[in-house]
Amino acid sequence: AVVGRLAHLPKGMVLVTGPTGSGKSTTLAAIVDEANKNRKDHILTIEDPIEFVHKSQKCIVNHREVGSHTKSFSAALRGALREDPDIIMVGEMRDLETIALAMEAAMTGHLVFGTLHTINAMKTVDRIIEIFPANQQGQVRSTLADSLKAVVSQTLFKRVDIKGRCAALEILIATPAVRNLIREGKTFQILSSMQTGKKFGMQTLDDAILYLLEKKMIDPNDAYSNCVEKAKFLKYLKKAPSDFTEV
Template sequence: MAQIDAFFKLMNDQGASDLHMVAGQQPVLRIRGDMEKVKYNVMENDALKSMLYEIVSEEKIKVFEETGDIDFGYEITGLARYRGNLFMQKNGIGAVFREIPSEILSCEQLGLPAVVSRLATLPKGLVLVTGPTGSGKSTTLAAIIDQANKTRKDHILTIEDPIEFVHKSHNCIVNHREVGLHTQSFSAALRGALREDPDIILVGEMRDLETIALAMEAAMTGHLVFGTLHTLNANKTVDRIIEIFPASQQAQVRSTLADALKAVVSQNLFKRIDKKGRCAALEILICTPAVRNLIREGKTYQIPSAMQTGKKFGMQTLDDAIMDVLQKGWISGEDAYVNAIEKSKFVQYLKTPPADFTDA
């Protein structure tokens, strides 16, 4: 048993999502979105480095000492998996760990709209799950992949950095590949994937032009591709994909994306005020012919209007989703206001004036 495992056990017992360990400070847990110090001594750099190196491979340590930061995965059997990041900072070494539950919750258990679980039945195309860091993108994607795993008879290939949720093969064959361990990069793994007979491909993060281009190509050649982006809503997601390409290619990319994209799910996590825990508010864009035309013609600013009129297809805007959980009494007016797109709709729910004066 590694020395650091005691902190992971504490993290699990406290229901924390993240563990921060930084030289020169006490350990800190993020519980329901808030940072709370652990009653423990201030950590010295050498002792912390020794504790962290105990759970990191020699190859990863070498890369870390050359570059100053690395991502890696760690698992405690019977407890959970952890996505870790090591980094250097002013006082020495630091690390942040995100807990990945060993149990994969279904779409129903997560309370996701029915249209989200139906994304697992698509024959081909590109589906994007977006949101800020820590918004639950991986959990939502895991639920969709689990749905496909249990209801289809296909080959599912995941490409992640590091591997997060581990899916056992049910009706499908599931293969997990980790960037840096099993493949050099997301783009290299995607190029290889086209020769590995997958039906469903999960790309952990679409972070560069080549990866995005290959993901779209895979979607256009008969594969169902799931990916994540750090964007706040559906129309910004479409803009982000197009704008990453050179201006000379953007017209062609708009056309390709209009044909390949099937859905965008953008989500935010909120601290519940009615009980312990958190809940998600989801913006859902389904690419109907009308939406495809907006993407092709560069009129992404009209996508929110298309979502308002497309509720019969399962579409909803982020503001409508936030308003729904707010009126159920699950979240505070302040939280709703901070995360909303059209903030004026939520001013009436504030007990005090907005904290961010730049929104006035």
């Protein structure tokens, strides 16, 4: 429900993150689909390759494929800003230039969705800042604090109750308190903001995993190996862990 609401934001940057194969593209496609059905805007998607084709519904949707329509994500993004889209979906934000352009687009009134290969919200914020040279990082913190709206980090689990998979979502919403932490370089405190920010729709990865575990949807060993605070999950294991995950 929280993820669906992100499709209705007027502007800003929303990042969907997670390792390869965690279902980022599927989540992003669902958000774009929600916008397409409910808004009257111009959506531009930039992918390598195009994974989901969205037919224009209430929105006008244009697709750009890196390699065939454009030489890189950053070139496509620069071109996109000239076409005046309302919503831009960037398949992958791999490099400094693409990230800088995405933030600029978000700051100038566009709603930007993008993906990164980071495993949680804190690491996502750090990754964006650290890709820039040290002398620019203060300014980048400020720009990121002003442009970021949310980070959704996905971890995919094999289901044990039925056939298929399910995703545990860590959700960071950029509240004024979170923006201040980003601006002041206190990203290590973001986790506690997420723990106390449930009323804003935030949840930590561990909370999401715990929910799936208590619903008996996932294997306790999978939960243990993917969680952050291992001690919390020990009681669900049938036998003590025999590897180094508890170190």
